[in-house]
Amino acid sequence: MSKRDYYEVLGVDKGAGKDEIKKAYRKMAMKFHPDRNPDNAEAEAKFKEASEAAEVLLDENKKSRYDQFGHAGVDGQAGGFGGGFGGGFGGGDFGDLGDIFGEIFGGGRRGGGRRRSSARAGNDLQMALEVDFSEAAFGCEKTISINRLAECGTCHGSGGKDGSKPVDCDMCGGMGEVRRQQGFFTVSQTCPKCQGSGQKIDNPCGKCNGDGRSRKKTELSVKVPAGIDHGQRLKLSGEGDAGSKGGPAGDLYVVIDLKEHDLFERDGFDVHCTIPVSFSQAALGADIEVPTLDGKVSVKVPSGTQSGKKMRLKGKGIQRLGGYGQGDQIMHIHVETPQTLTKEQEELFMKLAEMDSDNSHPMSRGFFDKVKDLFQ
Template structure:
């Protein structure tokens, strides 16, 4: 399965445009082979963990598929298509405008170059019918919000032998309760107490790989960042791993017991004494 990038070659675009206008250039052949199917797009919701580790997801797509009654021919009881009498099978109408020849899609056969004289009763000559199709999608580890997956030839079927379109799947990642993503890094806020910040402590913190113990140095200030290398999200293609970024948040107690209040008052007195006697 290809991932999100679809390249458009400007040379191909201008070649087609000016080739048609000049009446030459890179022709696709003097006779069209049916109409190509439309590309389709849908949104796929995945969890934070599914995007980080990868997953297989089942999806349902309503799309045009080859008609089972006429086997895609569009004709009733095996009736074969005939050449369009307006474009004579080329699928294009060409008009001379001064020195230029301008080509446009034939309005009668919609560019297929063919007409159905006795159309199928199921698909009414289109050769396709709507159907709900179940597909399995492989979500690669490390995919990010808004990126697209391309499923080749899983769009609408082409008409009268034309190529099938593609299906594009846009990834929508649900937010996590405690983690925030930044590229391949994962951010997490670690709450600690005043005493843990002042004296230092060993605390347990969650990561995508499970809980780990982290040493908090004595004198740690609120807002300090700590990095756990390799504890983030796998990079697309498996080339490396992001980090876990811990933001320390020193919590101020809102309710104190009598003993705790007395200890804080003693600490406040010591701090005041230290400020009044800086050389002590």
């Protein structure tokens, strides 16, 4: 198969300068590098093709011969992917092309490199905590029990039996990564033997099997702030699973599960409560005792109060998170209809019914006037 024109491969004009060629090659390498496209033969072929084109066009001597004679002028001198590129680019100025490695893999390590840390952070955990309505309103302190990974008490986190220490992995020499040459790249990959830790344990601890951590049930004290609501989370930093090989512990998230109250219903920082009153109390007005989160208070129900009327008690709701004020308590008045009457009560209600007038029931009068107009 005939080779494509090198300028066409990189997508540049024949008169392109080195900076433009470098930029074009960097773009191709970032897109088609085999480590970014594992098991993709087409991408690997395009990477090889771009690498070969860059090797020629960035070397002044090779470029001159290519411009004059085409592929025939450089055949056998372009090493291509994985072939060492002949004489090592013949003194061409490739500058920062090696930085592509860093862009692809998060930091190029040309030369000796450095040891990869084997420390790993612990997992974050989450659990539900049931709290009473009043506990959420006023705040409280609760004790929780959590089963989490903690430092192994037998090996004290080393993972080795009888105090033995990990040793450097014999495949990567403790670096946590292995390298292979791909053209003018030195490509690093996670060591398959130690999984990137750089170490191995020849004689693992019998309790944790070399992990350095084991399950442990722990009790913790949790401060529940006043005003917290259902579904909100508390974060306990560092109380999740322990990290491995000296890594930091994860966090514990405690999700609030708010129990329902027999009398109150929460709406943000306000609380709602249904207050039953009798016919006589609603008609004549009365001073009644109503429950609040702080205890009972006396409330005056005005005469002529209708069922469904709302009355607000300022500052008798939930404390706002952070302590900045409180919500209100909203009372929903419910006028009760007696279900059983004594003979005397029945006589009194019958007498009252005879005495009823339109003026005493303005809502009913207005309603029936509208019905009358509707069907005329």
